[in-house]
Amino acid sequence: MDHYIRAKTWIANQIAEQLVRERQSEGTNGNFSYSLEERQAWLNDPDAYLRYRKEVELSLQGFYATCKRDNPKCVGIETKFARVMKERLWANPELIESLLPSYPPLCTRLTPGPGYLEALALPNVDVITSNIQSINATDIITKDGRHRPVDAITCATGFDTSVSSGFPIYGRDGLNLRHEYSDYPRSYLGLCTDVFPNFFHSLGPNSFQGAGSLLVMIESIHSYIAQVLERLSTGNVKTVEPKRDPVEKFTAYCDEYFKRTVYTADCLSWYKTAPPGLSTEQRMRGRVTASWPGSSVHTIKAMKSVR
Template identity: 40%
Template sequence: MKRLSRAFGRGSSEPKVQQASTPKSNGTLGTNGVVNNEAQTEPWILEERSIDASRPMRVVVIGSGISGIISSIRLRQRISKLDLVVYEKNADIGGTWLENRYPGCACDIPAHTYQASFEPNKEWSTFYAAAPEIHKYWKRVSDKYGCENHIKFKHQVVGATWDSMRSKWTLQVKNTDSDEIFEDQCDVVVSASGALNEWKWPSIPGLHDFKGKLLHSASWDESYDYSGKRVAVIGNGSSGIQIVPGMLPKVTHLDHYIRGRTWLSPTFAREQIDKRNSELENFSFTLEEIETFKKDHFTYQAFRKEIEKELQSVHGATLVGTPEQLGTTDFFTENMKRRLRKKPELVNDLLPAFPPICRRLTPGPGYLEALTDDKVDVISNPIVKIVEDGVVTADGKHHPTDVVVCATGFNTTFTPRFPIIGQNGVSLADRWEQTPENYLSLAVDGFPNYFICLGPNAALGEGNLLLLIEKEIDYITICLDKMQRDNIRTINVRKEAVERFRRHCDQYFSRTVFAMECRSWYKGGSMDGRIVALWPGSSLHAMKALAYPRWEDYAYEYVNDNPNGWIGDGWAEDERNKIINVDYLDDDQVDFPTAVIAKAIESAKTFQFE
C-alpha cells in the first residue's frame, strides 16, 4: 500500500492530477462522455468545486440580546468559511436585560429554565432572577464564547435592501456616537432584535405637563431616588406587576392604576416554596444549596428537570373544553384569594371575567401581597388627565403624587423598526400592514436570505421560550449549511407555504383560550383581533416543528444558475488537499444496529411465550 500511495502521489506536497479546464468549445457530450465540438451547444454543468466545499458566506446578525448571542455562538460553531458581524445599537450585550432596569425587574419564569441549554448556571441566587443577575449570566456566556469579538457596539441598522442582481443585502448602518451612516453588504441577514423593544408613552392628556418625576419602565432613570415619595404606577401588565412590589419598600404611598383585571398564576414548584415556609411566591437559594448544585451535578439536574417538567406540563389548559382548562378558573381563583387574604375586598376588583391564560400569565412574586399593604391604593377608575401635581380620574378625584411611572408596554405590531425592502421593491412594513403573516415565525416570502428570531407567531403562552429560541437558531444554521453545501445563493420561502401557515395558525387558535374576549398583546393590544404573537402549539410542539426544515417549502437560486453545482467535479475537499481520512471506520462513527438485535431478542421471547 505504501508503494501504491507513492505511485499516485499521495505523499507529495503537490497534486499529481491536474483538473481539466472547462471546455471552451460549444460542443456537447457524446454517449461515451467525449466532447463533440460539432454537435449542438449543451450547457456545462460540472462546477469546479469539491462536493463538500463550503463557499464563503457573510452573515449579519442584528442585535446582541439572547437571540443574538446564541446566533453568534451557533453560527461560528456550525458554519465554516463564515464572515460574521453583529450590529448592536447599545454599548453592551443583553437587549431586554440591559435596557430594562426598573425596580423589581426580573425573569417571570424560574431562572433555572431561563438559560442556554449548553451553559447551565448553578449559581442563581433567587428562583426568579433579577435583571442584573440575568445580564451578568449572559455577559459571562458572551465572554466565554468570544461573542464580543464579532459585535460592533453603538452601531444601529437603519435600513436593509435586497439586491436581486447580486443576491446580496445592502444595509445602512448608523454609528450612534458620530451619527455617520455607512453601507455594508452580506449574503444573509438574521434579525435578532426582538419584538418588544420599542417603548412608548401612553396617550394621556397632560402627561408631559407633570412637574414631578416622569418615568417609563423601559427607560428607567437609575440615578433617581424615589425614597419617601408618593408614587403613581400606571399599568398592571408584566412590568407593572413587578414594579409595584419593587418600589413599595421605599415609598410613603403608592397609587396603582389598573385598566383591566388580570389573572396571577400560581408559582411554579410550589412544593419548593412550601418547604421554606415562605409567605411570598418567591424564594432565595441559600449559599449551601448553591454549593450543593455546583458540586453535585446530578442533584442540580434533578432539580432543574423537576422545574422544567412542570413548566412543560400546562399546554392542555390553553385548549378550550379540556379538563385542564375547565379547572383553571377555580384553581387560579383560590390562589389569588390566598394571596389577597389581608384585603379580601380586592378579590372582586381583580378577578377577570375571561378565563386564565387568555392574556399572558405571570406569577408576579410579591405583587398581590403588595396590594394588601396599607400604603397601596388600587384605583380602577379611568385616568382622565394628568396635571402638574397629580392624576385626575373619571370620578373627579385628584390624586396628588410626586412620581408618575408608566408601565404601559411596547409597540406590539411587529412593524419593522427600520425600512426592510425585499424583492421588487416591496417593503416588509407594507407586506405586514394588514397582518404579519410568515412561515414558522422566521421567514417571509419575497425576502430571500432573511431570517427572524422571535418573529410573529413565535412567543409562547406556556412552556420554555429559551428552548424555542435555540431551536429557531438551529433551524437557521441548518438552512445556511444547506446553502453552502448545495451551492445555493438564495433561499426564499414559497408564498403558498406562508399562506398555509397563516391559515393553520388561525384554525389552531380558534380552539384556544387565547381567542376568547380579552385584551392582549398577543392580538396586538386588541380584544378580538387576530393572534399574531403566539406559536400555534406547545413549546415541545415547536421544538419538533423546527427540528428539521421542510426543503420543499422553499425556492432556490443557485450559484452560476447551476442546480447541479452541488455535486462538484468529482473531488472531496480533504482528498483534493491530499488528506485521506478513513475515520468512518472508527467505532464512534459506525452506526451499530444494536437496537435491532435487542428488538429481535425481545420478539423471540414474546413468540416463545405465546
C-alpha cells in the same frame, strides 16, 4: 402610594411554586439563591441535579395543557386561579372585584407577580381603577373627577409589541415588511415570509410561547436558521425564501389551531392582531399572531431539521 390599574388580569402563582417555597426566606417573594451546600451536593450527585431540573421542567411544560379548551386541565383552572388570588388578598378582600377578569386564564399572558397582590393589600396602597383623564404639574385627574396629588409617576404600560412596529425592512420590489404585517401577518413557521429573501425572524409572527419554555424555543429557532445559513455558505445557493403556498398553509394552520384554545376568547391581548380603527370588541376577536400553535416541546420537534 396610588396604584392605577387600567385593566383586570390573572395573577398566577410561580411555576414550580412548591420548589420555590422550599428555598425562599421571609420577604424574598420568590427571588432566592441556591445555597453553597445544595450546589455542592448537586456537583457530587449529577443524577440528583437532573431530577431537580426535570421537576422544574415538568411544572413548566405541563402547564401547556391548560390552554386547550377541551383538556381536563383547562376545566376548573379559572376557579383555582380565582381562589389563589383571593387567598393572597386576605388583608384586603374587597380588592378582588377590581382585579378578577371575566375572560379565562391564558387568554392574555399570565402575570406571576410575586408579592404583587400582597403589596396591593397593604394599608399604605390605594388601588384606583378609574381611568386617567389628564395629568398636570401636581395632580393626576381621573374620569370620576378626582384630583390626586403626586410626587412622582412610574409608568408600566405603553409597550408596542406588534409585529408591524419597528424600523422598516425592505424586500423584493421595495415591499416594506412592516406594512405587509400591519393587518394580516403571515409567516412560515414564524421564521420568515415570502418576497423577503435571506431574512429570518427570531420570534416573528406565531413563534412566541403561550405556555412552556421560551428559551428552548429560541434555541430551536436559531439552530434551524443555522442549518439554512450552513447550506448557503457551502452550497451553490445565493438566496433562500419560502414560497407563498407554505406561508399561506402555516398561517391557515395557526388560525384553525387557535380556535381550540383559550387564546381566542374575548380579551384584549398582545397575542392578537387587528387592523387599525376597529372597536374594542373587534380587537378582542383579532387573529392570534404572536403565539406558536403548539407547545414549546412541539417547537423542538418542528424545528429539528429544515424541510
